[in-house]
Amino acid sequence: MSKKSIYDLTHQAMKDQFTAWGFSSFKADQLFNWLYRKKISDFDLMSDMSKAQKSLLNDTYGTTTLHLVERQQSKDGTVKYLFGFDDAKVECVRMHYHFGYSVCISSQVGCNMGCKFCASGLLKKQRDLTAGEMVQQVLYVAKELEPLNERVKNIVIMGTGEPFDNYENVMDFCAIVNHPKGLEIGARHITISTCGIVPKIRLFADQHHQYNLAISLHAPTNALRDTLMPVNHAYPLEELMDALSYYASKNNRKITFEYILLRHVNDTDEHAIALAKLVKGLCAYVNLIPYNAVDENGFQGVDMGVALRFYDVLMKHGVKATLRARHGDDIDAACGQLRAKREGVFR
Numbered sequence: 635m636s637k638k639s640i641y642d643l644t645h646q647a648m649k650d651q652f653t654a655w656g657f658s659s660f661k662a663d664q665l666f667n668w669l670y671r672k673k674i675s676d677f678d679l680m681s682d683m684s685k686a687q688k689s690l691l692n693d694t695y696g697t698t699t700l701h702l703v704e705r706q707q708s709k710d711g712t713v714k715y716l717f718g719f720d721d722a723k724v725e726c727v728r729m730h731y732h733f734g735y736s737v738c739i740s741s742q743v744g745c746n747m748g749c750k751f752c753a754s755g756l757l758k759k760q761r762d763l764t765a766g767e768m769v770q771q772v773l774y775v776a777k778e779l780e781p782l783n784e785r786v787k788n789i790v791i792m793g794t795g796e797p798f799d800n801y802e803n804v805m806d807f808c809a810i811v812n813h814p815k816g817l818e819i820g821a822r823h824i825t826i827s828t829c830g831i832v833p834k835i836r837l838f839a840d841q842h843h844q845y846n847l848a849i850s851l852h853a854p855t856n857a858l859r860d861t862l863m864p865v866n867h868a869y870p871l872e873e874l875m876d877a878l879s880y881y882a883s884k885n886n887r888k889i890t891f892e893y894i895l896l897r898h899v900n901d902t903d904e905h906a907i908a909l910a911k912l913v914k915g916l917c918a919y920v921n922l923i924p925y926n927a928v929d930e931n932g933f934q935g936v937d938m939g940v941a942l943r944f945y946d947v948l949m950k951h952g953v954k955a956t957l958r959a960r961h962g963d964d965i966d967a968a969c970g971q972l973r974a975k976r977e978g979v980f981r
């Protein structure tokens with residue numbers, strides 16, 4: 635059986651491990667420093683670990699399991715990575731914003747949620763990613779940025795997979811990248827995007843996490859959402875909005891609603907007004923996303939005029955919104971597209 639990766643361990647788990655071995659829990663600080671500040675994973679190079687500690691670490695834990703399969707760079711600087719593990723490939727995207735670099739990671743291999751506009755849903759879920767496999771995606775990008783004197787400032791868990799279908803591992807991942815002895819990415823710079831797994835939204839609310847919550851909404855009515863997102867059959871909008879009100883009552887945090895504008899599907903004034911009514915009362919923020927067309931499923935994006943009009947209607951109805959810039963038009967930028975091509979789903 636393969637060893638658990640050291641990157642799967644939260645700082646607390648590392649402290650517990652060293653304590654269980656009979657050493658000071660302070661060793662966890664030192665190990666985090668090697669892994670995430672110095673970005674060295676070879677235990678034998680860790681000069682402040684004793685021979686006995688190195689030996690225990692080598693016997694118990696594996697290190698890097700991720701390798702690069704393919705890298706595409708867009709003219710706008712967006713980089714898309716296809717990473718491989720022994721049994722699977724996953725995608726990750728690096729984007730450059732005015733505030734710095736943001737990384738969008740995958741949380742599962744494939745996805746079972748079946749959203750009709752999503753290339754990731756073309757490949758069913760093979761398995762969940764471990765916390766360490768998510769951490770390694772970020773670490774790879776962080777290492778790549780070091781020679782540029784840059785760092786990862788922001789993480790979105792919005793790549794392939796439904797994060798709340800892999801709740802424990804995603805929460806461990808967030809704890810690891812957020813920890814002040816490690817990569818120290820602020821909780822408010824980590825966004826978890828869910829298609830609306832209601833029980834997990836309630837659990838997330840009860841646990842009072844400071845990470846940002848985003849909802850992949852994409853339709854303001856049950857009739858339309860049912861046709862786009864099968865999850866809506868299990869958790870219709872009434873239940874989703876109830877859970878979000880509960881989250882807001884417990885956490886008093888902004889909620890981002892992701893809305894992909896699809897031509898002749900969800901892009902009219904009526905849709906914008908229905909959306910504004912739906913999110914009213916929550917501290918809501920709508921992120922309008924231009925669609926990167928996925929050839930095989932027939933959806934198309936809207937032109938800029940339609941997008942701006944939708945934005946205006948929302949703003950007039952008192953809902954804050956942004957129109958996200960298109961990233962990586964000239965590469966396989968749609969979620970899951972690069973991997974789907976590699977696995978032969980697309981020609």
Ligand code: SF4
Pocket residue numbers: 745746747748749752753754755793794795796829850969
């Ligand atoms: S949009 Fe997200 S939840 Fe929906 S199928 Fe794609 S990866 Fe899964």
